[in-house]
Amino acid sequence: EPEVTQTPSHQVTQMGQEVILRCVPISNHLYFYWYRQILGQKVEFLVSFYNNEISEKSEIFDDQFSVERPDGSNFTLKIRSTKLEDSAMYFCASSNLRGRGSYEQYFGPGTRLTVT
Protein backbone atom coordinates (compact mmCIF):
# COMPACT_ATOMS: atom_id res chain seq x y z
CA GLU A 1 0.00 0.00 0.00
CA PRO A 2 1.41 3.41 -0.95
CA GLU A 3 2.50 5.56 1.97
CA VAL A 4 4.02 8.92 2.75
CA THR A 5 7.64 8.73 3.86
CA GLN A 6 9.67 11.30 5.77
CA THR A 7 13.37 11.76 6.47
CA PRO A 8 15.07 12.06 8.82
CA SER A 9 13.08 10.49 11.64
CA HIS A 10 14.91 12.66 14.16
CA GLN A 11 16.86 15.86 13.61
CA VAL A 12 18.82 17.66 16.30
CA THR A 13 20.01 21.15 15.49
CA GLN A 14 21.35 24.20 17.24
CA MET A 15 19.31 27.37 17.54
CA GLY A 16 19.84 29.62 14.52
CA GLN A 17 20.73 26.79 12.15
CA GLU A 18 18.82 25.93 9.00
CA VAL A 19 17.05 22.60 8.71
CA ILE A 20 15.37 20.89 5.79
CA LEU A 21 12.77 18.23 6.44
CA ARG A 22 12.02 15.91 3.56
CA CYS A 23 8.90 14.08 2.51
CA VAL A 24 7.94 11.80 -0.35
CA PRO A 25 4.16 12.02 -0.78
CA ILE A 26 2.03 9.27 -2.28
CA SER A 27 2.87 9.24 -5.97
CA ASN A 28 -0.47 10.11 -7.57
CA HIS A 29 -1.41 12.72 -4.97
CA LEU A 30 -1.68 16.37 -5.94
CA TYR A 31 -2.05 18.20 -2.63
CA PHE A 32 0.70 18.37 -0.03
CA TYR A 33 0.69 19.59 3.53
CA TRP A 34 2.89 20.16 6.54
CA TYR A 35 1.58 19.95 10.08
CA ARG A 36 3.36 20.01 13.39
CA GLN A 37 2.65 18.81 16.91
CA ILE A 38 4.44 20.39 19.82
CA LEU A 39 4.71 17.95 22.71
CA GLY A 40 1.43 17.81 24.61
CA GLN A 41 -0.42 20.01 22.14
CA LYS A 42 -2.72 19.57 19.15
CA VAL A 43 -1.64 18.71 15.65
CA GLU A 44 -1.68 22.07 13.89
CA PHE A 45 -1.69 23.02 10.23
CA LEU A 46 1.30 24.85 8.78
CA VAL A 47 0.93 25.02 5.01
CA SER A 48 -0.73 23.46 1.98
CA PHE A 49 0.80 23.24 -1.49
CA TYR A 50 -0.77 22.58 -4.86
CA ASN A 51 0.36 23.03 -8.44
CA ASN A 52 3.80 24.20 -7.31
CA GLU A 53 2.61 26.97 -5.10
CA ILE A 54 1.40 27.58 -1.58
CA SER A 55 -2.39 27.48 -1.48
CA GLU A 56 -2.80 28.28 2.20
CA LYS A 57 -0.61 28.93 5.21
CA SER A 58 -1.16 29.44 8.90
CA GLU A 59 0.07 32.36 10.99
CA ILE A 60 2.78 30.03 12.31
CA PHE A 61 4.24 29.77 8.80
CA ASP A 62 6.19 33.00 8.84
CA ASP A 63 9.16 34.13 6.73
CA GLN A 64 11.43 31.62 8.47
CA PHE A 65 9.55 28.78 6.80
CA SER A 66 9.49 27.78 3.16
CA VAL A 67 8.32 24.79 1.16
CA GLU A 68 9.46 23.40 -2.14
CA ARG A 69 8.80 20.55 -4.48
CA PRO A 70 12.25 20.36 -6.09
CA ASP A 71 11.45 17.39 -8.30
CA GLY A 72 8.54 15.11 -9.12
CA SER A 73 8.66 13.20 -5.86
CA ASN A 74 10.08 15.19 -2.94
CA PHE A 75 8.35 17.86 -0.87
CA THR A 76 10.50 19.78 1.59
CA LEU A 77 10.01 22.10 4.54
CA LYS A 78 12.86 24.49 5.30
CA ILE A 79 13.27 26.42 8.51
CA ARG A 80 15.88 29.10 7.90
CA SER A 81 16.90 29.99 11.43
CA THR A 82 15.54 27.57 13.99
CA LYS A 83 14.27 28.69 17.38
CA LEU A 84 13.81 26.66 20.53
CA GLU A 85 10.04 26.81 20.07
CA ASP A 86 10.33 25.09 16.67
CA SER A 87 11.00 21.84 18.53
CA ALA A 88 8.10 19.57 17.56
CA MET A 89 7.04 16.58 15.48
CA TYR A 90 6.60 17.65 11.88
CA PHE A 91 4.19 15.64 9.78
CA CYS A 92 3.92 15.68 6.02
CA ALA A 93 0.59 14.71 4.45
CA SER A 94 -0.79 14.32 0.97
CA SER A 95 -4.19 13.92 -0.63
CA ASN A 96 -5.49 13.09 -4.06
CA LEU A 97 -8.77 14.79 -4.66
CA ARG A 98 -9.89 17.81 -2.75
CA GLY A 99 -13.59 18.29 -2.69
CA ARG A 100 -15.95 15.98 -4.53
CA GLY A 101 -16.39 14.12 -1.30
CA SER A 102 -12.79 13.19 -0.76
CA TYR A 103 -10.82 15.14 1.79
CA GLU A 104 -8.75 12.36 3.31
CA GLN A 105 -5.17 13.32 3.96
CA TYR A 106 -2.56 10.62 4.49
CA PHE A 107 0.23 11.32 6.92
CA GLY A 108 3.87 10.30 7.09
CA PRO A 109 5.52 8.98 10.26
CA GLY A 110 6.89 12.40 11.18
CA THR A 111 10.26 14.00 11.83
CA ARG A 112 11.08 14.85 15.41
CA LEU A 113 12.93 18.18 15.39
CA THR A 114 14.87 19.08 18.51
CA VAL A 115 16.37 22.56 18.68
CA THR A 116 19.00 23.04 21.39
Next chain:
Amino acid sequence: DQQVKQNSPSLSVQEGRISILNCDYTNSMFDYFLWYKKYPAEGPTFLISISSIKDKNEDGRFTVFLNKSAKHLSLHIVPSQPGDSAVYFCAAISSNTGKLIFGQGTTLQVKP
Protein backbone atom coordinates in the same frame (compact mmCIF):
# COMPACT_ATOMS: atom_id res chain seq x y z
CA ASP B 1 -8.07 27.62 18.48
CA GLN B 2 -10.89 25.59 20.02
CA GLN B 3 -12.93 24.95 16.89
CA VAL B 4 -12.68 21.17 17.42
CA LYS B 5 -12.78 19.77 20.92
CA GLN B 6 -12.41 16.32 22.37
CA ASN B 7 -13.31 16.77 26.01
CA SER B 8 -12.28 13.32 27.22
CA PRO B 9 -8.50 12.97 27.33
CA SER B 10 -8.76 9.24 27.98
CA LEU B 11 -11.12 6.28 27.82
CA SER B 12 -10.72 2.74 29.08
CA VAL B 13 -12.95 -0.14 27.93
CA GLN B 14 -12.96 -3.90 28.19
CA GLU B 15 -12.15 -6.00 25.16
CA GLY B 16 -15.30 -6.91 23.24
CA ARG B 17 -17.26 -3.93 24.51
CA ILE B 18 -18.15 -0.75 22.65
CA SER B 19 -15.82 2.26 22.64
CA ILE B 20 -17.45 5.63 22.07
CA LEU B 21 -15.24 8.61 21.38
CA ASN B 22 -16.79 12.05 21.22
CA CYS B 23 -15.99 15.27 19.44
CA ASP B 24 -17.62 18.71 19.37
CA TYR B 25 -17.07 21.53 16.93
CA THR B 26 -18.06 25.16 16.77
CA ASN B 27 -17.54 26.18 13.13
CA SER B 28 -20.67 25.62 11.05
CA MET B 29 -18.56 25.98 7.88
CA PHE B 30 -17.03 22.55 8.43
CA ASP B 31 -18.47 20.15 5.90
CA TYR B 32 -16.31 17.07 6.30
CA PHE B 33 -15.14 15.26 9.41
CA LEU B 34 -12.45 12.65 9.84
CA TRP B 35 -11.13 10.35 12.53
CA TYR B 36 -7.47 9.48 12.77
CA LYS B 37 -5.71 6.95 14.96
CA LYS B 38 -2.18 7.50 16.18
CA TYR B 39 0.31 5.17 17.79
CA PRO B 40 3.37 6.57 19.61
CA ALA B 41 6.20 7.57 17.25
CA GLU B 42 3.96 7.22 14.19
CA GLY B 43 1.94 9.63 12.10
CA PRO B 44 -1.86 9.85 12.27
CA THR B 45 -3.55 7.06 10.31
CA PHE B 46 -6.83 7.81 8.56
CA LEU B 47 -9.70 5.70 9.91
CA ILE B 48 -13.06 6.90 8.71
CA SER B 49 -14.76 10.08 7.54
CA ILE B 50 -18.20 11.56 7.10
CA SER B 51 -19.64 14.31 4.97
CA SER B 52 -21.86 16.90 6.60
CA ILE B 53 -24.74 15.81 4.39
CA LYS B 54 -24.81 12.42 6.10
CA ASP B 55 -25.50 11.41 9.66
CA LYS B 56 -23.81 8.02 9.72
CA ASN B 57 -20.97 6.23 8.01
CA GLU B 58 -19.93 2.68 8.76
CA ASP B 59 -16.78 0.75 7.91
CA GLY B 60 -16.42 -2.63 9.54
CA ARG B 61 -16.11 -2.21 13.29
CA PHE B 62 -16.02 1.58 13.01
CA THR B 63 -19.07 3.82 12.74
CA VAL B 64 -19.10 7.59 12.81
CA PHE B 65 -22.26 9.49 13.73
CA LEU B 66 -22.81 13.16 12.99
CA ASN B 67 -25.37 15.37 14.72
CA LYS B 68 -25.18 18.69 12.89
CA SER B 69 -27.71 20.48 15.03
CA ALA B 70 -25.65 19.68 18.13
CA LYS B 71 -22.34 20.13 16.28
CA HIS B 72 -21.29 16.79 17.65
CA LEU B 73 -19.81 13.65 16.22
CA SER B 74 -18.84 10.34 17.71
CA LEU B 75 -16.82 7.31 16.74
CA HIS B 76 -18.09 3.89 17.79
CA ILE B 77 -15.81 0.88 17.79
CA VAL B 78 -17.57 -2.45 18.17
CA PRO B 79 -16.23 -4.82 19.34
CA SER B 80 -13.18 -3.14 20.82
CA GLN B 81 -9.88 -5.00 20.55
CA PRO B 82 -6.60 -4.49 22.44
CA GLY B 83 -4.97 -3.44 19.15
CA ASP B 84 -7.35 -0.47 19.06
CA SER B 85 -5.46 1.07 21.98
CA ALA B 86 -4.09 4.36 20.61
CA VAL B 87 -4.77 8.09 20.53
CA TYR B 88 -7.81 9.01 18.43
CA PHE B 89 -8.05 12.42 16.81
CA CYS B 90 -11.16 14.03 15.45
CA ALA B 91 -10.51 16.48 12.60
CA ALA B 92 -12.67 18.79 10.53
CA ILE B 93 -12.30 20.58 7.23
CA SER B 94 -14.30 23.06 5.20
CA SER B 95 -14.49 22.81 1.42
CA ASN B 96 -13.00 26.26 0.83
CA THR B 97 -9.76 25.36 2.59
CA GLY B 98 -7.46 22.38 2.61
CA LYS B 99 -6.45 22.47 6.23
CA LEU B 100 -7.50 19.93 8.80
CA ILE B 101 -8.41 21.30 12.22
CA PHE B 102 -7.66 18.70 14.87
CA GLY B 103 -9.03 18.05 18.33
CA GLN B 104 -6.73 17.38 21.24
CA GLY B 105 -7.08 13.63 21.00
CA THR B 106 -8.49 10.90 23.24
CA THR B 107 -6.30 8.07 24.45
CA LEU B 108 -8.20 4.80 24.21
CA GLN B 109 -7.08 1.81 26.23
CA VAL B 110 -8.75 -1.52 25.52
CA LYS B 111 -8.11 -4.00 28.29
CA PRO B 112 -7.93 -7.74 27.52
